[in-house]
Amino acid sequence: MSSNGQVISMSAIRKVYDTGKVKVEALKGIDLEVDTGQFVAIVGPSGSGKSTLMNLIGCLDTPTGGTYRLAGEDVAGLSRDQLADIRNRRVGFVFQNFNLLPQISAFENVEMPLLFGGVPPKKRKERVEELLARVGLADRMEHKPTELSGGQMQRVAIARALAMDPDILLADEPTGNLDTSSGSDVMSLFADLWQQGRTLIVITHDMSLARRAGRVVEVRDGRIIRDGEAAA
Amino acid sequence: MTRRDLGLAFQLFFRSARLQKKRATLTIASLAWGTVTILLLLAFGEGLKRQMASNEQAMGSNLAILWPGETSKPYKGLAEGRSIHVRLDDVDYIRERMPDLDAVWGELTSWRTALAYGRKTVNARVIGTSPNYGDRRKHFPKPGGRFLDPNDEADKRRVVFLGNELAKEIFGEEEPVGKTLLVNNSPFTVIGVMQRKRQSSTYGGPDAQHAIISETTFKAIFGKDRLNVLVIRVKKPEEMDDALVRLNQVLGPRLGFDPEDTRVFGVWNTVEGQKMGAKIMLGLEIFFGVIGALTLIIGGVGVANIMYAVVKERTREIGVKMAMGARRRWITGPFILEGMVYTLVGGLFGALISIVIVTLLGLIPSEGNDVLEFLGKPTLSWPIGAATVVILGTAGLLAGYFPARRAASIDPATTLRYE
Numbered sequence: 001m002s003s004n005g006q007v008i009s010m011s012a013i014r015k016v017y018d019t020g021k022v023k024v025e026a027l028k029g030i031d032l033e034v035d036t037g038q039f040v041a042i043v044g045p046s047g048s049g050k051s052t053l054m055n056l057i058g059c060l061d062t063p064t065g066g067t068y069r070l071a072g073e074d075v076a077g078l079s080r081d082q083l084a085d086i087r088n089r090r091v092g093f094v095f096q097n098f099n100l101l102p103q104i105s106a107f108e109n110v111e112m113p114l115l116f117g118g119v120p121p122k123k124r125k126e127r128v129e130e131l132l133a134r135v136g137l138a139d140r141m142e143h144k145p146t147e148l149s150g151g152q153m154q155r156v157a158i159a160r161a162l163a164m165d166p167d168i169l170l171a172d173e174p175t176g177n178l179d180t181s182s183g184s185d186v187m188s189l190f191a192d193l194w195q196q197g198r199t200l201i202v203i204t205h206d207m208s209l210a211r212r213a214g215r216v217v218e219v220r221d222g223r224i225i226r227d228g229e230a231a232a
Numbered sequence: 233m234t235r236r237d238l239g240l241a242f243q244l245f246f247r248s249a250r251l252q253k254k255r256a257t258l259t260i261a262s263l264a265w266g267t268v269t270i271l272l273l274l275a276f277g278e279g280l281k282r283q284m285a286s287n288e289q290a291m292g293s294n295l296a297i298l299w300p301g302e303t304s305k306p307y308k309g310l311a312e313g314r315s316i317h318v319r320l321d322d323v324d325y326i327r328e329r330m331p332d333l334d335a336v337w338g339e340l341t342s343w344r345t346a347l348a349y350g351r352k353t354v355n356a357r358v359i360g361t362s363p364n365y366g367d368r369r370k371h372f373p374k375p376g377g378r379f380l381d382p383n384d385e386a387d388k389r390r391v392v393f394l395g396n397e398l399a400k401e402i403f404g405e406e407e408p409v410g411k412t413l414l415v416n417n418s419p420f421t422v423i424g425v426m427q428r429k430r431q432s433s434t435y436g437g438p439d440a441q442h443a444i445i446s447e448t449t450f451k452a453i454f455g456k457d458r459l460n461v462l463v464i465r466v467k468k469p470e471e472m473d474d475a476l477v478r479l480n481q482v483l484g485p486r487l488g489f490d491p492e493d494t495r496v497f498g499v500w501n502t503v504e505g506q507k508m509g510a511k512i513m514l515g516l517e518i519f520f521g522v523i524g525a526l527t528l529i530i531g532g533v534g535v536a537n538i539m540y541a542v543v544k545e546r547t548r549e550i551g552v553k554m555a556m557g558a559r560r561r562w563i564t565g566p567f568i569l570e571g572m573v574y575t576l577v578g579g580l581f582g583a584l585i586s587i588v589i590v591t592l593l594g595l596i597p598s599e600g601n602d603v604l605e606f607l608g609k610p611t612l613s614w615p616i617g618a619a620t621v622v623i624l625g626t627a628g629l630l631a632g633y634f635p636a637r638r639a640a641s642i643d644p645a646t647t648l649r650y651e
Contacts, residue, residue: 058555060554061645081559089557089558096647099553102549116240116553116558116559164557
């Protein structure tokens with residue numbers, strides 16, 4: 001991992017959705033800084049703008065106003081392909097509904113970002129095997145997502161998110177579709193990753209997950225209303 | 233596209249497009265059907281064209297047939313409306329003055345002449361002409377026979393060459409060559425019978441039903457040397473117009489008519505007909521081609537339709553890949569590839585089926601079957617193949633391209649939201 005420094009730096013970020021008739025201001029000026037190695041939980045009721053915030057952090061979308069630097073790189077004005085490259089190298093996504101590709105094996109799913117990143121085949125194989133072993137699924141490599149349990153699918157997704165060794169791991173309600181025990185497995189995995197020095201940003205309703213984070217950011221009506229240590 | 237883009241497109245294609253078998257089969261079938269349609273239509277067109285060309289050429293090519301008539305202009309004190317007669321010695325005169333012609337000959341006709349063999353008598357057309365008529369009018373002898381030769385002409389031999397249908401009528405199953413029959417009560421030896429040919433145009437009547445004797449013999453027997461028709465043949469079609477003008481200039485002063493008088497002869501310029509025939513065939517081929525292409529395009533639309541459905545179905549997958557850093561080309565590549573694979577496989581199947589059908593049709597004997605003889609044999613040619621490949625390729629590219637563009641325009645942020 002890189003030395004301690006700012007990985008996310010947002011100032012006065014605004015996002016307006018223009019649906020033609022109505023303009024919806026989803027984010028009304030967000031200032032957010034995240035240091036390398038932090039574990040941040042973003043919480044807030046639905047409609048608060050936290051999904052929009054996640055899309056912007058993950059470079060899936062670009063802000064209407066304000067500046068956003070990801071690992072020192074200004075993402076304003078980048079082309080779609082340039083944004084794709086940034087996502088590939090710097091962001092690992094974990095979704096509530098896993099979003100694994102259903103027709104291909106766990107191995108191939110984890111391999112996908114490496115394929116996009118131009119990693120040579122031999123290295124890809126080593127990396128995928130290492131990652132799946134790390135999430136405890138070394139024996140499930142050739143299984144398709146439909147042959148795995150929810151917890152296993154999410155672990156495959158986490159392995160996939162880690163494939164390109166990204167600067168941030170961005171998780172959107174990662175335990176939302178899991179039963180309590182699989183959910184706590186995933187939470188422990190996140191805690192481990194944090195301990196190993198990963199930067200994690202988790203969007204969640206789940207207060208037990210939020211409590212594990214070192215920092216909780218609460219969003220409401222497009223603004224950050226609280227930012228601080230997790231309540232004990 | 234760089235090599236890496238292409239390689240990745242292939243890898244992604246094989247990875248995500250574990251094809252839905254039924255869907256792929258149906259799509260490929262529709263393309264194969266389209267390909268078969270266009271190939272067969274074009275093959276039939278080609279066969280018809282060749283058949284028509286050979287039917288037309290059965291009379292000979294690059295010919296002009298001239299019927300002597302009356303003058304329409306006064307000339308050197310002679311009034312208009314005078315009959316012009318061309319005789320055998322005029323033909324020699326033309327031959328001397330117009331050496332660039334491929335050939336010139338006259339034809340003396342005796343209509344409804346009695347041809348008798350044994351107890352059988354048949355009335356038929358007897359034509360007196362010169363030996364160079366034979367090859368140029370496609371009077372090829374069946375094996376064992378020959379056409380008139382210069383000696384027949386010089387010696388005024390009483391030999392006759394028979395049209396195949398006429399020969400059959402007179403001799404039945406007997407071999408006519410070497411037999412003697414009576415032409416207008418004079419004994420003639422049969423020297424040859426014409427090979428069967430399919431003829432679509434004639435003057436005077438079908439070649440299969442007349443008898444040919446030497447013009448010198450004709451003059452001796454029938455006492456007439458006034459030509460019914462004069463025929464010239466040029467070496468190249470484009471020489472015909474000039475040749476006809478020149479012919480008037482040569483014959484006018486000799487026979488006493490104004491060389492500018494274009495109505496002295498009734499002229500059938502077969503070159504014009506050849507041109508017209510070629511135009512009609514081209515039109516027909518374009519028509520067939522368009523119908524075939526439209527059918528094929530329907531197949532292409534089918535592919536595009538399927539691909540759109542696939543894009544829609546895989547919207548989330550596409551969003552996920554984008555989130556993982558797939559560039560646009562890596563999204564569109566596999567779709568274009570899929571469209572092209574369908575098209576290629578469908579096209580190959582279609583081509584195979586067409587080749588089998590054309591080959592089988594080629595095996596049906598057409599001899600004696602008027603419809604098949606008229607249609608000719610469907611024929612596949614390289615231009616047909618090339619045209620089909622171009623149309624098929626275009627259809628395939630377009631069928632992949634538009635759905636792929638739709639795929640690339642997917643917004644990952646929207647796609648990946650919670651349900």
